[in-house]
Amino acid sequence: MSLDSAHLRAGSQSAAADPLAWLADEAAAIAAAGLHRSPPARRRDTAEVNLASNDYLGLATHPAVIAAAQRAVAEWGAGSTSSRLVVGTTQAHIDFEDDIADFLGTPAALAFSSGYLANIGAVTALAGRGDLIVSDTGTHASLIDGCRLSRARVVVVERGDVAAVRRELAARSETRALVVTDSIYSIDGECAPIAELYSAASDLGATLLVDEAHALGVRGPGGRGVVAECGLSGRPGLVVTTVASKSLGAQGGIVAGPALLRDHLIDRARTFIFDTGLAPAAVGAAHAALGVLRADPALPQRLRRSVASFAGAVGAAEPQSAVVSLIVGDPVDAVAAAAQCRDRGVLVGCFRPPSVPAGTSRLRVTVRADLDDRTLATVAGVVDEALTRVGVR
Structure with missing residues (x-):
């Protein structure tokens, strides 16, 4: 038996004994590159100053927000207990969706259990096989994963390159096209050219999806985001996604736009249909935080x-x-x-x-x-x- 054959046989025997044995080598390689991660546990009895979170407005610990979460638990229980399409939708969900839609200047909104799922749900419901998605190099991982799962043809351009977006949209053979971008890029906090991207999409018959996760509560009139700052709230062909987990200090994702969009997501967004609804405590907290922001623009x-x-x-x-x-x-x-x-x-x-x-x-x-x-x-x-x-x- 040759040395190579013996090595292969030993490797196959090792894999048969433990098919996950390769994870040890992977862990060693990750550590050697300085990329090992370990989630740090926060303690209640420390006086640390937290500048690592996305709690931009400090509302996660606001007394009114905490009290609202507690009331929601007392009224609705600890969890939503099912998909929103079964019994996971409470009146609190509807009230929050109506209020956040009004705040963002859109006719309707739909709450998901996380921003990650909101982006995946929106992208996969709006584009599929036979469609085009134009994304950029700064988009959040949730948008990237939505693009991959959509089965649409995906073209990635440099972030902020509006001319490249126009070229791809103009050269396409597909009838439907979707442009996706963050309004505020999460890593360095820079702002995307939203007004110019909307013009490009509108001129060339495409829909623009803007993730305002890091803009809500930070940019725009009263914290309404970059879309509002550009005077584009409620415009046709524009979809806004955002979260309750950053400036609102709670949890959950939101997709906002026309009423037809909300209806379509309820029917087609798998991350809405097959996921347990956002917990009542998070809904109550997010709605109260929105109230604090409204009261202090x-x-x-x-x-x-x-x-x-x-x-x-x-x-x-x-x-x-x-x-x-x-x-x-x-x-x-x-x-x-x-x-x-x-x-x-x-x-x-x-x-x-x-x-x-x-x-x-x-x-x-x-x-x-x-x-x-x-x-x-x-x-x-x-x-x-x-x-x-x-x-x-």
């Missing part, structure tokens, strides 16, 4: 001022959203910098491939509207020192 502007102040303190350009992205480069150094911040009581995001391109691992700091100037100044000092220690400064 200047809250997003105060957030943006705090972001600008923090960015200046750490030597970063003024962001277009609540995200301050500080590139470190090497993933091991990024992890070390984040750990140094954590050791001094400051939680920051640490983004590494595949979330970001190779060589651009970074600290992602999200400023909250409920943090005072003194706290932000202290945090800025901690972050700056951590970057200095790993040699970035």
Whole structure:
């Protein structure tokens, strides 16, 4: 028996004994690349300053939001208990959907149990085999997965390249086309050219889907997002997705647009049809948070001022959203910098491939509207020192 044959036989015997044995080699390779991940557990008895979450307005711990979640549990129970199409829809779901649709300036909205599922459901319900999807290199993983699952022909262009979007739409042979983009790119907080993308899609008979997850509560009049900021709310051929898990401090995803869209999603979006409905506590909390935002429409502007102040303190350009992205480069150094911040009581995001391109691992700091100037100044000092220690400064 040759050496190669013996090796193959030993490998097949090992695989037969444990077909998942290959995971050990995979884990070793991930660790060697500095890309191993371990979900950190938050503790209630610590005084850490959290700038790693997406709780931009600080509403996750707002007394009115917590009280609303508690009332919803008392009234409807801990879970929705089934799909929305069986008995998983409560009146609370309907009331929240009506209110968020009105807030966003659209005729209707539909709530999903997460933003990830909302994006997958919307994309796969709006495009399929024989259609075209034009996406860009900055879209969130949920939109990417929706594109893959749709079975449509997918073309990816550089983010912000409106001319490329126009070329692809004009050259297509498909009748129906869908353009998908984030309004605020989640990694670095930069804003997409939404008005120009809508013009391109509208001129060439395509639908534009805009993910406003990181814009709700941050940009636009009263925090209504970039679509509203561009004066496009409720326009034909425009679909908005967003979440209750960031500025609203709760959980859940929303798709907003015309009433016909809502009806179509109920009939066709598999992530709505076959998923247990959003839990009542999350619905109640999100609706209460929306009420807080409505009552204090200047809250997003105060957030943006705090972001600008923090960015200046750490030597970063003024962001277009609540995200301050500080590139470190090497993933091991990024992890070390984040750990140094954590050791001094400051939680920051640490983004590494595949979330970001190779060589651009970074600290992602999200400023909250409920943090005072003194706290932000202290945090800025901690972050700056951590970057200095790993040699970035």
